[in-house]
Amino acid sequence: MGLDYAWIHLIFTIPPAVILTIILRPLVTKIDLYKIVFLVSVAVIYTIPWDSYLIHTKVWTYPPHGILGPTLCEIPLEELFFFVIQTYMTSLLYILVNKPTVYLTYLFDDTDPRKSHVQYFRWRKRLGQVFFACFTLSSYYFSTLPSSKGTYLALICVWAGPVVFALWSLAYQPLLTLPRSKTWLPIILPTAYLWIVDTIALLRGTWTIESGTKVGLQMWPGLEVEEALFFLVTNTLVVFGLTAFENALAVVEAFPDKVPVVPTFPSPSLLMQALFLSPAEYDTSRINGIREALKNLSAKSRSFYLASSIFSGRLRLDLILLYAFCRVGDDLVDNAGSAEEAERWISHLTVFLETSYSADHSKRKLDEALAPFPPASRAILALLPTQALPSQPLFSLLEGFTSDVDFSRLKGKVPNKEAARFPIKTASDLEIYASRVASTVAELCLHLVYHHEPGSNTKQNSFSSMSIRDRCLKNGAKMGLALQYTNIARDVYVDARDGRCYLPTDWLREQGTTPEQVIETHGRADGVAETRKRLLDNAFAIYKESRGAIEDLPQYARAGIRVAVESYMEIGRVLVEKMAAGGPLEELSGSGRRNRASVPKPRRLLVGWGALTGRRSGAIPEKQVKTG
Numbered sequence: 001m002g003l004d005y006a007w008i009h010l011i012f013t014i015p016p017a018v019i020l021t022i023i024l025r026p027l028v029t030k031i032d033l034y035k036i037v038f039l040v041s042v043a044v045i046y047t048i049p050w051d052s053y054l055i056h057t058k059v060w061t062y063p064p065h066g067i068l069g070p071t072l073c074e075i076p077l078e079e080l081f082f083f084v085i086q087t088y089m090t091s092l093l094y095i096l097v098n099k100p101t102v103y104l105t106y107l108f109d110d111t112d113p114r115k116s117h118v119q120y121f122r123w124r125k126r127l128g129q130v131f132f133a134c135f136t137l138s139s140y141y142f143s144t145l146p147s148s149k150g151t152y153l154a155l156i157c158v159w160a161g162p163v164v165f166a167l168w169s170l171a172y173q174p175l176l177t178l179p180r181s182k183t184w185l186p187i188i189l190p191t192a193y194l195w196i197v198d199t200i201a202l203l204r205g206t207w208t209i210e211s212g213t214k215v216g217l218q219m220w221p222g223l224e225v226e227e228a229l230f231f232l233v234t235n236t237l238v239v240f241g242l243t244a245f246e247n248a249l250a251v252v253e254a255f256p257d258k259v260p261v262v263p264t265f266p267s268p269s270l271l272m273q274a275l276f277l278s279p280a281e282y283d284t285s286r287i288n289g290i291r292e293a294l295k296n297l298s299a300k301s302r303s304f305y306l307a308s309s310i311f312s313g314r315l316r317l318d319l320i321l322l323y324a325f326c327r328v329g330d331d332l333v334d335n336a337g338s339a340e341e342a343e344r345w346i347s348h349l350t351v352f353l354e355t356s357y358s359a360d361h362s363k364r365k366l367d368e369a370l371a372p373f374p375p376a377s378r379a380i381l382a383l384l385p386t387q388a389l390p391s392q393p394l395f396s397l398l399e400g401f402t403s404d405v406d407f408s409r410l411k412g413k414v415p416n417k418e419a420a421r422f423p424i425k426t427a428s429d430l431e432i433y434a435s436r437v438a439s440t441v442a443e444l445c446l447h448l449v450y451h452h453e454p455g456s457n458t459k460q461n462s463f464s465s466m467s468i469r470d471r472c473l474k475n476g477a478k479m480g481l482a483l484q485y486t487n488i489a490r491d492v493y494v495d496a497r498d499g500r501c502y503l504p505t506d507w508l509r510e511q512g513t514t515p516e517q518v519i520e521t522h523g524r525a526d527g528v529a530e531t532r533k534r535l536l537d538n539a540f541a542i543y544k545e546s547r548g549a550i551e552d553l554p555q556y557a558r559a560g561i562r563v564a565v566e567s568y569m570e571i572g573r574v575l576v577e578k579m580a581a582g583g584p585l586e587e588l589s590g591s592g593r594r595n596r597a598s599v600p601k602p603r604r605l606l607v608g609w610g611a612l613t614g615r616r617s618g619a620i621p622e623k624q625v626k627t628g
Contacts, residue, residue: 004066004206005078012197013085020092026559026612027099029312034265035245036091039238043087044080050159051075051083059152059213066206079207086194090238094186098178100309103250104317105291106177111280125172132168136161142215151213152226160233164240170275171244183243187235194231199223248274253313254290255283262313264454289379290317293324296380300327306608307564311557315452318385319445325384326397326441328377333401334498342405346398348372352381353398357391388451393440400436404500422515425505430488431481433502438484439477445564446476449557468552475549478542479565485539486572489532496523503531533579536572543569562611570599570607 052073054060067076110118110125139157142150168175175183199222201207209224217225251274252259252266258277263270297305297320304323308316329349336342348369355361355369370378406423424430450469488495488502495502501515508514511527518525543565550561599607 002063002065002067004204005062005076005201006068008197008201008206009078009081009085012200013082013089016193017085017089017092020089020096024092024096026609027310028095029556030264031249031312032095035095035242036088038245038268039091039241040084040087042241043234043238044083046163047083048073048075048080050155051079054152054155057151058210059155060207060209062207063205066204086190086234087238090186090190090235091242093190094239094242097185098182098246100306101178101182101246102290102294102316102320103174103246104254104287105294106174107247107250107279107282107287108173108177109279109282109284110173111278121173121176124176125169128168128172129165132161132165136165145215148213149215152209153215153229156226156230156233160237163237164233167237167240167244171240171247173279174243174247174250175240178243183239187232187239191232191235194235195219195223195228198227198231202227244275245271248272251275251277251282254286254317256314257283285379286383289383290320292376292379293320293383296324296327296376300331302604304564304567306567306604307560310560310563310608310612313452315448315557318388318448318452321380321383321385322389322444322448323441324380328373328380329397329401330437332373332377333404339405342401346401346405349398349401350395353391353394356384356386385448389444389447393443396436397440400433400440403433403436422501422505424502424515427504427507430485430502430504434481434484434488435477438487439480442476442480442483443473445561446473446553449554449561453554454556472549472552475546478546479549482539482542482546483565483568485535485542486569486575489535489539489575490571492518492528492532493523496521503528503535507531507534529579532575536576539572540569559612562614563608566607566611567599567604570603574599574603 052075055062055074062076062079067078070077072080108118108121110122112118135157137157139154139161142154142157144150199220202209202224203222209226214224214226219225219228248271249266252270253262258281259270259274266274294305297308301323308320308323311319329345332345332349333342336345352369352373355365358365366382370382373381403423424433492501492503496519499519501508501518503515503518505515508518508527508531511530513525513527518528547565550558550565553561
């Protein structure tokens with residue numbers, strides 16, 4: 001009886017597993033836990049017979065002074081734990097690296113031979129199959145080496161080869177199209193680390209590979225080439241297995257026509273059916289639309305893009321599609337060359353919504369309603385989840401776009417010289433405008449949250465639960481005001497260059513200036529800083545009043561909503577900090593669209609982490625703002 005192997009775990013395997021657990025604890029969902037348990041179970045069950053055979057045939061041995069003693073099928077307890085801890089660590093690293101990934105966007109119909117990229121990927125699939133088949137068949141060659149020196153290599157190949165071949169054949173699309181960092185990193189990092197751990201264990205004599213079963217080559221002193229291959233292969237199995245799981249889950253979640261209701265924990269049989277589904281049956285229009293929506297958000301709505309990775313399943317997809325619809329509409333109106341063109345886009349959007357919500361919305365009528373839009377916009381609009389959304393907030397959003405049309409579309413020019421003609425005359429006008437363009441979006445997001453709430457179809461709509469829901473919707477609309485006020489305060493310079501001023505006219509008059517002067521000076525008129533500070537004060541007052549309602553939302557969505565809200569309000573905190581320091585606000589400008597102010601990425605990640613763990617940034621500190 002000895003503690004050598006136990007100390008290997010206590011010093012080298014358990015600590016990194018604990019660190020990864022702490023890091024991922026706020027991010028891990030029920031489906032993530034399901035993946036891990038599933039993979040660990042498969043790894044243990046599949047490896048026990050193989051490992052038992054290696055021990056029985058003396059390929060490797062464990063000195064009695066290095067292990068505690070209890071065994072299963074001759075496998076020491078510590079070795080069984082190694083199966084679990086290695087799979088667990090690699091799985092956590094994979095989940096961490098791939099948390100923002102929407103796997104659906106990496107799938108495609110590979111059955112059309114006329115598409116050149118399809119032929120390219122099919123050729124790579126075949127090449128991979130040949131490679132892994134040769135890897136498996138090489139076991140025969142190693143088994144023929146003299147004096148059984150290739151036994152260990154042969155057993156590795158015959159054990160791992162068929163599984164790697166099968167996983168590659170079933171999930172080759174994401175394995176080939178995912179960024180390499182998403183697949184290679186979770187293989188290379190734990191492999192390199194376990195090579196070091198294995199070297200230490202072999203040199204200590206914690207376990208031993210018998211000299212008659214190894215070829216005698218070493219990666220470096222102390223690390224046999226068989227051991228190096230073993231850890232590379234086992235981590236590859238885990239990563240390929242997780243990718244195949246995600247591939248199947250993407251098919252299950254993305255195509256309601258194939259799977260009307262997604263179980264909380266999809267059965268292995270359902271996942272296998274999804275993996276074996278022919279790519280020819282994929283809804284490519286849905287894949288392309290979600291791909292376009294993600295492209296739009298990653299470029300123009302980084303705060304929401306960050307928050308969207310916290311959600312999962314169909315809720316995440318529908319939130320992405322809803323927010324992309326809002327971005328598409330906003331961009332069409334903002335980028336119009338004239339007020340008349342902007343009004344035409346609003347009219348087209350109105351027709352699209354009327355058609356979508358009509359009792360008779362045939363595919364032909366919907367295609368006609370979508371025809372005026374650019375292809376990329378059309379792909380997004382066609383997927384708007386109207387079945388889960390009330391129509392009124394969407395039409396109110398279009399009324400907000402109509403308010404934008406009241407401003408001239410000619411950059412650098414003021415439409416008139418009468419301040420009274422500016423649409424945002426009072427704080428009340430500002431609230432109405434913000435409620436149309438932002439409160440509506442917040443309300444729609446919450447409708448999706450409740451629509452996709454697990455078990456929502458079987459829950460009783462009690463008076464208490466409906467009251468909580470109504471309160472959350474009401475506070476969500478208020479929070480939308482806070483986010484829009486922050487947005488307006490951020491974009492004063494940008495809006496002024498576009499001939500707009502959303503700061504209330506009466507507030508500006510109190511500071512001795514007018515909307516015309518704000519536009520003519522590109523947002524640098526006297527009194528603008530004081531007005532922006534006043535707007536941010538209002539935003540944070542509303543935020544402070546409404547944020548508590550987030551904790552009344554369904555538990556599965558709270559963290560994502562917190563991240564979305566806190567990420568956006570952090571823009572306001574940065575603005576206030578800059579104003580308090582008397583620094584130039586345009587230093588905030590990043591590389592995003594129209595040089596809009598943004599929060600540096602490291603700070604966004606810290607804010608997101610704080611929101612996930614429930615530690616919100618809170619109200620901004622009281623500071624004397626330099627507004628001169």
